[in-house]
Amino acid sequence: FAGLHFTGSTNVFRHVWKEIGNNIEKFRSYPRIVGETGGKDFVLAHASADVDEVVTGLVRGAFEFQGQKCSAASRAYLPKSMWTALKPKLVAYVNELKMGSPEDFGNFVTAVIDERAFDKIEGYINGVKSNPNAEILVGGNCDKSCGYFVQPTVVVSKTPDSTTMVEEIFGPVLTIYIYDDADFESTLDLVDGTGEYALTGAIFAKDRRVIDHATKRLEHAAGNFYVNDKPTGAAVGQQPFGGARGSGTNDKAGSVLNLWRWTSARTIKETLVPAKHYRYPFMD
Numbered sequence: 001f002a003g004l005h006f007t008g009s010t011n012v013f014r015h016v017w018k019e020i021g022n023n024i025e026k027f028r029s030y031p032r033i034v035g036e037t038g039g040k041d042f043v044l045a046h047a048s049a050d051v052d053e054v055v056t057g058l059v060r061g062a063f064e065f066q067g068q069k070c071s072a073a074s075r076a077y078l079p080k081s082m083w084t085a086l087k088p089k090l091v092a093y094v095n096e097l098k099m100g101s102p103e104d105f106g107n108f109v110t111a112v113i114d115e116r117a118f119d120k121i122e123g124y125i126n127g128v129k130s131n132p133n134a135e136i137l138v139g140g141n142c143d144k145s146c147g148y149f150v151q152p153t154v155v156v157s158k159t160p161d162s163t164t165m166v167e168e169i170f171g172p173v174l175t176i177y178i179y180d181d182a183d184f185e186s187t188l189d190l191v192d193g194t195g196e197y198a199l200t201g202a203i204f205a206k207d208r209r210v211i212d213h214a215t216k217r218l219e220h221a222a223g224n225f226y227v228n229d230k231p232t233g234a235a236v237g238q239q240p241f242g243g244a245r246g247s248g249t250n251d252k253a254g255s256v257l258n259l260w261r262w263t264s265a266r267t268i269k270e271t272l273v274p275a276k277h278y279r280y281p282f283m284d
Helices: 010-022 051-067 080-096 115-129 181-193 208-217 256-260
Strands: 003-007 032-036 041-045 073-079 134-138 153-157 173-179 200-204 224-227
Touching: 003 010, 010 032, 041 051, 041 181, 051 073, 051 080, 051 173, 051 200, 073 080, 073 181, 080 134, 080 153, 080 173, 115 134, 115 173, 173 181, 181 208, 200 208, 208 224
Parallel strands: 003 032, 041 073, 041 200, 073 173, 153 173, 200 224
Antiparallel strands: 134 153
16 A cells, blocks of 8 residues: 545545554555645735725626535625725625536636535535624525525624634535634734635735734645735646645645655765775774
């Protein structure tokens, strides 16, 4: 058994890793284990960001592919000073998203992958409805009478640790936490410390000093970090992809970095003038 290259859930990857470890003495060499797993990907906006750019990043990042991609924007941190202008635009965009068959290219959203996914996502949405610290801003409807359709849903959480703010949903549900502008530094800590994942994330800002600072502070929060763009859409061969922590081994699929993981290096040394006595010159 030479190795495993896995893409899937964090729990399955951890289980497989344990199984490999339990059988390690049976293998002729140590297997290479590479995994790209879950994510709870973020968008962080600074007060200097452009409102329209943030809204577009949220809608595209959260609801393309019905949010069923490991890099999808699932949690967002927005400054209070921006919220008044951003809120109506976000609601308007989400309400105008067309949903239906993928055969119609005018549809932005189609059905989620299967009934199991539908039931899980609906469960999270129903949980929000009974949570006094969270409310559905727009969306929230689910219908599986003809296909497994979940309406793009935006949740606003009063606390930064509500269930949909922390747990991976893998569906079209975006949870927003509004922070005081003066608390940007502590919000960076929230972004970095919330949950177990570190796959993708984005910072929206016009202030270059803020961008540089956030890039450094969030070094370990996202293996793929985006500046003024949605946290999705890495192109194989152009943007190596992968994250660490609970999101995988960060071996960057789609790049030579990943390829090197599967090579076994061999070093050869040839001495052209071999020594003829064990003593070294310094011993004399």
